[in-house]
Amino acid sequence: xxxxxxxxxxxxxxxxxxxxxxxxxxxxxxxxxxxxxxxxxxxxxxxxxxxxxxxxxxxxxxxxxxxxxxxxxxxxxxxxxxxxxxxxxxxxxxxxxxxxxxxxxxxxxxxxxxxxxxxxxxxxxxxxxxxxxxxxxxxxxxxxxxxxxxxxxxxxxxxxxxxxxxxxxxxxxxxxxxxxxxxxxxxxxxxxxxxxxxxxxxxxxxxxxxxxxxx
Ligand SMILES: N[C@@H](CCC(=O)N[C@@H](CS)C(=O)NCC(=O)O)C(=O)O
Numbered sequence: 390x391x392x393x394x395x396x397x398x399x400x401x402x403x404x405x406x407x408x409x410x411x412x413x414x415x416x417x418x419x420x421x422x423x424x425x426x427x428x429x430x431x432x433x434x435x436x437x438x439x440x441x442x443x444x445x446x447x448x449x450x451x452x453x454x455x456x457x458x459x460x461x462x463x464x465x466x467x468x469x470x471x472x473x474x475x476x477x478x479x480x481x482x483x484x485x486x487x488x489x490x491x492x493x494x495x496x497x498x499x500x501x502x503x504x505x506x507x508x509x510x511x512x513x514x515x516x517x518x519x520x521x522x523x524x525x526x527x528x529x530x531x532x533x534x535x536x537x538x539x540x541x542x543x544x545x546x547x548x549x550x551x552x553x554x555x556x557x558x559x560x561x562x563x564x565x566x567x568x569x570x571x572x573x574x575x576x577x578x579x580x581x582x583x584x585x586x587x588x589x590x591x592x593x594x595x596x597x598x599x600x601x602x603x604x
C-alpha cells in the first residue's frame with residue numbers, strides 16, 4: 390500500500406487522521422498543504438473538489454479518500470495488522486461511530502466556528518454565532534463529563550476511532566472554552582495528550598502553533 394496524506398500539522402481533522410496512522414504504525418508519505426497559497430489550493434481541489442483536508446491517496450489501489458473518519462475506516466478495512474480502531478464487535482462498532490460523530494459534529498464543529506470567527510475581519514464578526522457555538526460546546530461538555538465517569542477511553546478500555554476524533558477536538562475546544570468545570574472531561578483530555586500517537590501529532594504542530602488565532 391503506497392499511501393500519501395495531504396494535510397497540515399495544525400489542522401484538527403488532520404491530527405485525527407495522523408493519530409490513526411500513528412496508532413497503526415502505518416507507513417505513509419506526507420504532502421503538507423498551505424491552503425493560503427492559491428496554486429496549492431487549486432491543485433488540491435483537483436484531487437478533492439471540496440478542498441478540505443485531510444485527504445489520503447492510495448496509489449496502489451488508485452483511491453482518493455477524503456474525510457478523517459472515512460480515512461480511519463479505510464485503514465481499518467484495508468490495512469492488515471493496523472490497530473483495530475473500529476471494533477469488529479457490532480455493538481462496540483456503533484458506539485465508536487456514534488462518539489466519533491459526536492466529537493466531530495458537537496465539539497469540532499462549534500470549536501471551528503469560534504476559531505473561524507477570530508479570523509474574520511472587524512465588521513464581519515458573528516457574535517450570535519459564537520454565542521450559539523459556545524452554548525453547543527457547554528452542552529457537549531456536560532455529556533462528555535457524564536460519559537467519561539469511570540472510563541479510560543471513549544467507549545471503555547480500548548482506544549478507538551472515537552478517541553482519534555476526541556483528542557484534537559477537545560484540545561482545541563479547551564483553548565476556546567476551558568474544560569475546568571468538567572473534571573472527567575478534563576482528565577480524559579489529559580490522558581489523550583499523553584497518548585503517544587496524539588503527543589506526536591501535537592508536537593509536530595509546534596512550529597505552526599503561532600498561527601492559531603488568539604481571542
Ligand atoms: N468533514 C471534514 C472536515 C475537514 C476540515 O474541516 N478541514 C479543515 C482543516 S481542520 C480544512 O480543510 N479547512 C480548509 C478550508 O475549509 O478551506 C473531515 O472530517 O475531514
